[in-house]
Amino acid sequence: MAKKENLIVGLDVGTSKVCAIVAEASPDGLEIVGLGNVPSNGLRKGVVVNLDAAVESIRAAVEEAELMYDYPITSVYVGIAGAHIKGFNSQGIVAIKNRQVTEPDIRRVVDQAKAINIPIDQEVIHILPQDFMIDDQDGVRDPLGMTGVRLEARVHIITGAISAIQNIIRCCNRCGLKVKDIVLEQIASSEAVLSPDEKEIGVALVDIGGGTTDIAVWHRGSVRHTCVLPVGGDHLTKDIAMGLRTPAAEAEKIKRKYGCAMAKLVDKEEVIPVPSVGGRKPREMPRHLLCEIIEPRMEEIFALVNREIHRVGMEDLLSAGIVVTGGTGMLAGIEQLGESVMEMPVRVGKPVGISGLVDMVNSPMFATGVGLVLWGRKNFTRRSFPVKANSIFARSWDWVRSAVAEFLF
Numbered sequence: 001m002a003k004k005e006n007l008i009v010g011l012d013v014g015t016s017k018v019c020a021i022v023a024e025a026s027p028d029g030l031e032i033v034g035l036g037n038v039p040s041n042g043l044r045k046g047v048v049v050n051l052d053a054a055v056e057s058i059r060a061a062v063e064e065a066e067l068m069y070d071y072p073i074t075s076v077y078v079g080i081a082g083a084h085i086k087g088f089n090s091q092g093i094v095a096i097k098n099r100q101v102t103e104p105d106i107r108r109v110v111d112q113a114k115a116i117n118i119p120i121d122q123e124v125i126h127i128l129p130q131d132f133m134i135d136d137q138d139g140v141r142d143p144l145g146m147t148g149v150r151l152e153a154r155v156h157i158i159t160g161a162i163s164a165i166q167n168i169i170r171c172c173n174r175c176g177l178k179v180k181d182i183v184l185e186q187i188a189s190s191e192a193v194l195s196p197d198e199k200e201i202g203v204a205l206v207d208i209g210g211g212t213t214d215i216a217v218w219h220r221g222s223v224r225h226t227c228v229l230p231v232g233g234d235h236l237t238k239d240i241a242m243g244l245r246t247p248a249a250e251a252e253k254i255k256r257k258y259g260c261a262m263a264k265l266v267d268k269e270e271v272i273p274v275p276s277v278g279g280r281k282p283r284e285m286p287r288h289l290l291c292e293i294i295e296p297r298m299e300e301i302f303a304l305v306n307r308e309i310h311r312v313g314m315e316d317l318l319s320a321g322i323v324v325t326g327g328t329g330m331l332a333g334i335e336q337l338g339e340s341v342m343e344m345p346v347r348v349g350k351p352v353g354i355s356g357l358v359d360m361v362n363s364p365m366f367a368t369g370v371g372l373v374l375w376g377r378k379n380f381t382r383r384s385f386p387v388k389a390n391s392i393f394a395r396s397w398d399w400v401r402s403a404v405a406e407f408l409f
Contacts, residue, residue, distance in 0.1 A: 009022050014043070014081070016234060021361065030356075036067075048168060076172060079184070079368050079371075092114070092152065094109045126158040133154075189371045191370075193351060199218040213232050236294055237252045245276065258287050326368075
């Protein structure tokens with residue numbers, strides 16, 4: 001069968017679900033043509049803890065997407081998250097000796113910015129240019145052709161544990177898939193749910209997944225801060241299972257169907273069916289009780305996000321406020337609770353900029369998957385990842401070249 005060059009597949013390997021989204025790229029945009037979504041096994045807080053179980057989940061999601069699209073999938077763009085992810089800003093300086101800035105100069109200064117010591121067990125995932133400075137003129141987006149003596153670059157560098165990255169890649173390889181790129185999940189989600197205006201004036205993306213809450217702060221069109229918090233929607237499910245004395249699988253269903261982030265928004269007289277454990281008869285309980293279990297945990301998540309943003313001193317940069325996405329973003333009342341805790345505007349982000357099977361992916365839970373195919377379309381020529389644990393520096397030039405090209409063009 002002939003290979004389809006315009007086929008892009010995003011694989012969101014999360015703690016609670018594995019989602020494969022198939023898209024066809026064209027000059028008119030990106031058309032979603034296939035979707036596979038299955039429960040996730042073998043992952044905990046975004047990290048593979050059981051290789052065989054994770055492989056089976058990935059294989060099931062890909063086969064479901066292939067069945068819908070009726071075409072074999074051979075390569076994917078994979079999202080990654082987890083507490084092992086680290087993000088930090090760096091700066092590089094090179095001399096240009098009072099002449100015009102050339103592309104090799106830009107490569108040199110970005111290379112200088114990333115020339116820092118990182119732990120031996122960490123590997124660079126992204127180098128994201130923020131802006132440039134020529135002599136005393138800062139805020140330069142494209143320094144090419146400008147004249148000066150000194151060129152500086154500010155970049156945001158994201159690293160992850162080599163073992164976690166290689167385990168994700170190995171799972172995909174065992175399913176017969178080539179990994180085209182590894183993408184930080186909140187960066188991918190940003191592609192799907194944030195507008196250029198929000199990125200420009202300042203916004204914080206908060207992706208509340210099953211095992212982690214991922215944060216990406218944008219300002220002046222570039223990433224200024226990233227962070228992963230080890231708390232997510234699975235904690236809500238466990239709270240509900242314990243509080244209502246019901247199996248975890250039933251607690252997840254109850255959360256999705258009846259959950260609300262603010263108890264005061266729910267009628268106190270409303271009751272919901274709650275399955276029991278051990279073969280006992282189902283019970284009826286006030287929905288208000290369910291929401292009283294959910295609200296404190298959601299307040300905790302927003303408080304942790306708020307503390308992180310204040311810790312790095314970026315609260316004044318967020319003119320566009322907060323955009324919440326991820327599976328937990330489907331909770332009713334989450335915007336109202338977020339605004340009361342964060343004291344800034346909050347909206348729920350759903351994927352935009354796509355066509356085709358839009359109704360099937362029009363949910364915050366598919367933001368990362370859609371973002372991965374959008375990232376793939378924008379970075380179609382980027383490197384592929386083999387399983388090779390000592391590859392920290394082997395792809396450095398590809399990182400610099402692709403990052404600068406993305407920033408400039």
